Amino acid sequence: MGCAVSVYRVGGNKKQLKIPLVTILVPSIRAPINSNFQKPLKGLVPKDLADRLTSFRNQIALLAQQTDVSAVPELLHSLEEYLPLLIGLTDQELGFRDLIEFKWKSVDERQEICVSDSWFELLSVVHMMAMLTLMEANSKLIPNQTVTTEELESTDNIRCAVDLLVKAAGYLQFCLHKIVPQIPPHIKMKLPVDLQENVLEATYIQALAQGTEMQLASAVESKNATLSVKRRLACEQLSYFGQAHYCLSTCQDLNGYGKKHLSFIKWKYLEAKAAAYYYHGLITDKGTEPSCHISAVCCFLAAEEILTESKKACLNFCLTVPITRAPAAWGAMKHLNKKIPETAAKKSQMYGYLLEQEKDLEVLPDLPEFELSLRADEYELPDKDVAWESENWMIPNQTLKTHLTDDEEDEK
Structure with missing residues (x-):
């Protein structure tokens, strides 16, 4: 797993000169490794569709090499653009689920994983969106890794951090309930620790716990918050962290x-x-x-x-x-x-x-004991890209000579 050491570097190519500050923990970050989808999809989908898939994924890999948290919004946008195309690979009727090897690495580059399953790719993408959102929440409270009391206690910063935390929780909840059940047992056994169900659930609950922590911080600064409200928030925070720890x-x-x-x-x-x-x-x-x-x-x-x-x-x-x-x-x-x-x-x-x-x-x-009040934002996948409407595809026939020539070009 990646960790809070990577809070301000998405990629892992540059050494970290400063020990990072942590208010909101980012337990893991992984990034995709450059790939080419032309060869596994040749003759099955139009060339421009395979090119778009390759281009979007490699753009994500490139952006992930940025060392500053300012790259996070653009990276999130690229992931969101990639999703409608990726969803087509998970479509059971199209039958492309296990044709491509998807490679990912942790940002410290100590661990790589390669899985031929588009649902694994979908899990990795949505999980990355969750981790980047946690990074963004941390940056709202600790901008530029320099911290003052005024920055931490800014009402706007705290409110923004809560919004980002429940958004991250929504991504992780979606991973748990909608994506992980689609992954077959033999692949689940190969998943890295940070993508396993217990860790996903712990991170999802942790996001809600830290959102409640932010709410308690606001209540302490508010003249209108009663003791009962503060006690309730503290008890809810305790329950969330207890569940996450378990x-x-x-x-x-x-x-x-x-x-x-x-x-x-x-x-x-x-x-x-x-x-x-x-x-x-x-x-x-x-x-x-x-x-x-x-x-x-x-x-x-x-x-x-x-x-x-x-x-x-x-x-x-x-x-x-x-x-x-x-x-x-x-x-x-x-x-x-x-x-x-x-x-x-x-x-x-x-x-x-x-x-x-x-x-x-x-x-x-x-x-x-109180009923836990903070809830994750509901997340839904975007619609499948219209490029996957196969009845509109025009895929030219290839001679054996052309096919072999293309293979040689792919290997260069």
């Missing part, structure tokens, strides 16, 4: 990059858990019974302990290869890094006598 941890073949992905989700899970206990403690403390105050103190102390663990998890994530940097605390965590220890110390002193008197009530309460 999906990823059940994957048997996690490589180095997969472990980096897992360490990121663990870090974010702990942050969300600390926030959820803190806000739950504030709400519980509004009760008038001694048990309410004792439960609140338990929540604050738990939040403080989990916050300490989250900082260790953040360091572990940053040091897991490939090395990355996390931005300075921002949003909810910028506020909570200070408030949680202060509140835990203050409330422990205030209600210390109750803790001594009612030791049997000193039990950490369960966090409330």
Whole structure:
């Protein structure tokens, strides 16, 4: 798998001079390898159609060599233009599904894969669209790899990041539910780790989790957001990251990059858990019974302990290869890094006598469960390109001599 080290380089030809900053993790990036569709499609489809397929795919491969995130919009546009043509190769009635070998590589160029199945190509293309969209979301929060509090906490940037996250989740959801079921078992077994179902699902849920994290950041900065709203968002974020962690941890073949992905989700899970206990403690403390105050103190102390663990998890994530940097605390965590220890110390002193008197009530309460509210954008494939209307094709007959000459030209 590619990873956050490639957040600001889509291709892998230039060395990265700076350790990249990560707010939104991009767990993998792969790019197509230059190809020529003329030979496998010769005599089956018009030459100009095979040329267009080759041209669009090779344009994507070329753009993927760009090292700046500014290339992402053009790359996404090229992928979207390629899709209507690619869809024709998946049409069962046309029968071209397994005629072409599709080659892809990870951006670090350590792993190549070649599969003769157009549904694999479709999966790779839509997955790449999802990863590029996550890259774009990260760039909205960390433009040019230089970060300030103002940039991270810009309402417009956060809103844009949420929109991109649910869009990326939509691509990944489509991969899971519409494309992967079309791929036969013997090919699924050959798929790289980042295209396997558990990892796709974990990344899809992670996108929603980080979207909820952005919503909580906005709520913390809003004067109108109530404690109940903040608690709900923190609890939802916790649920999403918990699900993502479960999906990823059940994957048997996690490589180095997969472990980096897992360490990121663990870090974010702990942050969300600390926030959820803190806000739950504030709400519980509004009760008038001694048990309410004792439960609140338990929540604050738990939040403080989990916050300490989250900082260790953040360091572990940053040091897991490939090395990355996390931005300075921002949003909810910028506020909570200070408030949680202060509140835990203050409330422990205030209600210390109750803790001594009612030791049997000193039990950490369960966090409330909420219906998860953030949903992925629905994604649908474009219509098949009209060039695939085979009744309009005019394919000239070839003599054996012409066919052999063409083969020699293809090999040059």
